[in-house]
Amino acid sequence: MISIEEAINIVKATAKPLLQKTVKTVEKSGSYSLSETIYSPINMPPFRQSAMDGYALHLHNNLTYKLIGEVKAGDAHQPHLKPGEAIRIFTGAPVPDSANAVVMQEKVLINENTLTIQNRVAENTNIRPEGEQVKKGDIALAKGTKLTPAAIGYLASLGVSNVTVFKKPSIALITTGNELVEAGKTLSYGKIYESNSKMLQSALYNLKFYDVSIHKVEDNYNKTVSKLKSVIAKNDMVIITGGISVGDYDFVGKALTELNVVERFYKVKQKPGKPLFFGNKEDKLIFALPGNPAAALTCFYAYVYIALQKMMDKEDTELPRVKAKSLTQFTKNGDRPQFLKAIYTNGHVEILEGQSSAMQQTFALANALVFVPEDITNIKINDTLETMLLPV
Template structure:
C-alpha cells in the first residue's frame, strides 16, 4: 500500500500524451487540439463587404446622391456607379467595385430617389476589405490551438469541414458483478441496479472524452480474462469497476496478472478507495476502481482525471485545490487520509452527511472534496481546510 502523493506521482509519470493524428468532421471537433497549422483556403471576407445597413456611395463633393438600386446580402449582381450615385446596401452585402464608402442609414435623409448625407464621409468608411480577417494562404490557426466554438465557427467561415487533430483516448469501462442489473429490468431479491458505468461514462463526457465503450462481465474468471484481454488490446485507457478486492469472486487482479499488466501500484492509503489498481500494458493504461460507487468516483477524480489530462496533453492535470473555512465539524475514524464529500461556496465549505463509500446521495449534490490528511483527526467550525474543487 502506498500514499496518495506517491500514487499521484506514479500516474503523472506513466501517463503520456498520445500525440497521434486523426481527422474529425468540423462539427465533432470541439475541444480537440489542432495537430497541424491550418492555412486559409480563401480570402475572408472573399469580397468587399458592407459593415453596415446603409448606402454604398461613389463619393463626390456634394452631400446629395442619386439612388440607383439595392444590394442585399447574398446578391451577386455588380452595378456600376457613376460619381454621385448610391445604392441601398445591407450588412454583409457585396460592395460594387465603383463604390468607395458606406454611410450608415441613420445618417442619411431619403426623399424618393435622392439621398442626402448628414456630413461628408471618408473613403473606404464602413467597408470590410477583401482578406481583412485572413488572406488566402495565410496562417488561420496554429498547431495545438484548442478548438472552441469560436474557433470552429471561424474555420467553418473559411469553408473547412474536416480538421486534423490530436487523437483523444478511446476508453473502455468494464463493470463486474453478478449482482448488477440494468435500470429498467426487474430488481430481483439480491440484485442491485448497476450505476458505475453510466456515472463514469458521464464523468468522461464532462471532460470532452466521447470515445467510450461499456462492457459488462460476469463473476467468472475465464470471461473476465477474455474481456480484459480484448479491451486492453483495443483501447488507450481501461477503467474497471469492481472485482479488484480480495473476495472469492474478485477475479480482476488475477486476470490482470495473467495478462502481464504491469502493476504500478495496488492499494492506496486513503478513504474511500483503498483497493485501487493502476497499471499498464504496452501503450494502454489500466485503472481498476473499487466497486462501491462513491469510492469509484472519488478515485476517478483524484487519479483517472490526471491520466486523461496527461494523455490529452493539457497543462492543468490535477483538479484545483484551494483553502476554505469550514462551516461544519467532522471527526475522522482511523488514520487514513480522507476525501470528504462537501459543498463549497464563496470561501466556505460544508462537509455533508453520508460519507460511506457506497452512497451517492450526498455525492450527487457535492461540488468539492474536503481533504483530511493523515495527521488531521477532526475539523472544527472555522478551521481552514484544503478543498478539491470538482468539475461542474
C-alpha cells in the first residue's frame, strides 16, 4: 500500500501525451488543442473598417462638409471623397481610401446635404486599419492553444473551416457485478441499479471527453479476461469499477495479470478508495476503481483526472486546490488520509454528513473534496483546510 503522493507521482510519470492528430471542423473543435500553428490566411480586418456608425470624412480646415453618399456594411463600392466631403457610414463598413477619419453620428449636425462637426477630428479617428488584429501570414493561434468559443469565433472570422488538433483519448468504462441491473428494468431482490458507468460517463463528458464506450461484464473469470482484452486493444484508457478487491468473485486483478498489464500500484493509503489499481499495457492506461460509487468518483478526480490531462499534454494536471475555513466540526476515524465530500463557498467549506464510500446523495450536493492528512483527527470550526475544487 502506497501513499497518495506516491500514487499521484506514479500516474504522472506513467501517463504520456497522446500526440496523435486529427482534423476537426472549426465548429466541432471546442475544447481541443491545436496540434499545429495556424497562420492567418487574410488580413483582419481585410480592409479599412469603420469602428462605429457615423460619417467618413476627407478632412479639411473647416468644420462643415458636403454629404455625398453612403456606405454600409457589406458594400463593395468606393466613393471618392474630395477634401471637405463626407459620406454616411456604418459600423463594420469599408472606409473609402479617400477618407481619413470617421466622426461618430452623435457629434454632428445635419442640414440637408451639409454636415457640421462639433470639434476638429484627428486623422484616422475611428478607423480600424487593415490587418489591425492580425496580418496575412502572421501567427493567428499557436500550437497548443485550447480552442475556446472565442478562439473558434476568431478562426471562423479568418475564414478557417478546418483545424488539426490533438486527438483526445478513447475511453472504455467497464462495470462488473452480477448484482447490477440497468435503470428501467425491474429490480428483483438482491439486485441494485447500476450507476457507476452513468456517473463516470457524465464526469468525462463534463471534461469534454466524448469518445466513451460502456461495457458490462459478469462476475466470471473467462468473460472478464475476454472483455478486458477486447477493450484494452481498442482504447487509450480503460476504467473498471468493481471486482478489484480480493473476494471470491473479484476477478479483475487476476485477469489483468493474465493480460500482462503492468501493475504500477495497487491499494492506496486513503479513504475512500483504498482498493485502487493503476497499470498500463504499453501506452494503454488501466484504472480499476472501487465499486462503491463515492469511492469510484473520488478516485476519478484524484487520479484519473491527472492521467487525462497528461494524455492531453496539459501543464496543470491536478484539480485546483485552495485553503478554506471550515464551517463544521469533524472527527476522522482511523489513520488513513481522507477525502471528505464538501461544499465550498467564498473561502469557506462545509463538510457534509454521510461520508460513506457508498453515499451518492452526499456527493450529489458536493462541489469540493476536503483533504484531511493522516496526522489530523479532529477538525474544528475555522480550521484551515486543503480543499480540492471539483469541475462544475
